[in-house]
Amino acid sequence: MKRSQLFLPTLKENPSEASIISHRLMLRSGMIRQSSSGIYSWLPLGYKVLKNIENIIRSEQNLISQELLMPTIQDSEIWKKSGRFNDYGKEMLKFKDRHEHELLYGPTNEELITDIFSKNVVSYKSLPMCLYHIQWKFRDEIRPRFGVMRGREFLMKDAYSFDENKEDAIKCYNRMFLSYLRIFKKMDLKAIPVAADTGPIGGDLSHEFIILADTGESDIYLDKNILGENIPNIKYDEPLAISDLVDKLTSYYTAADDKHNEDIYIKSVKENDRLKTRGIEVGHLFYFGNKYSKPLEANITNTDGQNIPVEMGSYGIGVSRLVGAIIDAHNDDKGIYWPESVAPYMFGIVNLRQDDNACRELSDSIYNNLRKSNIEVLYDDRNEGAGIKLAEMDLIGIPWQIRIGPRGVKNGYFELMNRETGKTVEVDVNEANNIAKNKF
């Protein structure tokens, strides 16, 4: 993409509506614009990042689950059956269609997926089954804030598992646990599992995945040693190895303020290992048995020929929130530095002198070569001053900056800079076609 063609409205100054860093940077880098409180439009740059995050999630979830797509608008009937039509409270947006039929904008999908399951699956032979979708949700928060971190409309990945018995359901829960660890790792985030309350979803087993960040919404107490744990190279069809991993990670003391117990904390964690910080919840696992399958009559016939309600769990990831969380973990005084896995463009070409023939020819040639190799590249081809272009490229956080100016071109080289480290190397113009392979 050429910068001259891209709809990228960047801002030099911090908008007054934004107080935290990720929100400011998303507005300044032209990723989002607010529509109303807690509701945002995603502009091209932000939308590219959002889609990249979705695809990372898909790449892991598809190994253990099948993607489908449920609607944003749901019928109130199934919610009345589960009892949540009233229980969910004012956060749920309800309205009526022209026939006075009661509808709602889905805040989550347990009822709907259970309904689909109950009408189409009858036997244990179809299990285990796990289904997910990535869809917009609406929760009418009391106080939306911090941009996409607590929006009212937000994009969520929600998966739902169906098993014959609790043992299998826990295996699925553990697979999700591993899948989440890998998903967040791929985004260059350190997510730690924390035992959680089940809230309105319900159930008796639940973990949140928390990104440590000063701008987080809740206080987190933990044993520092969990941060040193690596994700072992195990497969999703090794339930024992996965179970060992889950046991190991959940054996560390980690708690959000609502579950924190100071006495246990002091007793079980050495003083030097204690860390109190703030965190952002980016994922949540629930096992809730037959909480929904019972009222919605999602029964299966088991091996003994009996009809029993299916065992369920649900597993969410805040996709749009992750954009903010990643920025929170990847910014400096100049702007964002994206992890390569989610970056909107891998390379940014800064032609420092667009009116110089030699510079333009080299820039054009590198641009065309990268495009031919299907590598995402943003080419700043505008006739602007160097400072403007460099500052903007820093702000929007493209991981690799290719800087082409007369000084270098005259001597047969251009510069390649890593946005995160600032490390810069001079690259011979004859090596221009190989930069994608050996960045350095």
Place this chain on the structure above:
RNA sequence: CGGAAUGUAGCGCAGCCUGGUAGCGCACUGGUCUGGGGGACCAGGGGUCGUCGGUUCGAAUCCGGCCGUUCCGACCA
């Protein structure tokens, strides 16, 4: 929902106290110069001052209602 701010050009703000019909910086348009970190100069364009009503000869300014947005708290992916 309790507490507190705020609404003036695309963005950031001043003007309001003490009423006299709107200004600054950035951005934008045309031009000249400049050219490796948001450059300089010249010439321009853009605002029913959130909205409705009241007071007044006259309201961005004073008074009232409504709406929007934000921050702190309780609540949550």
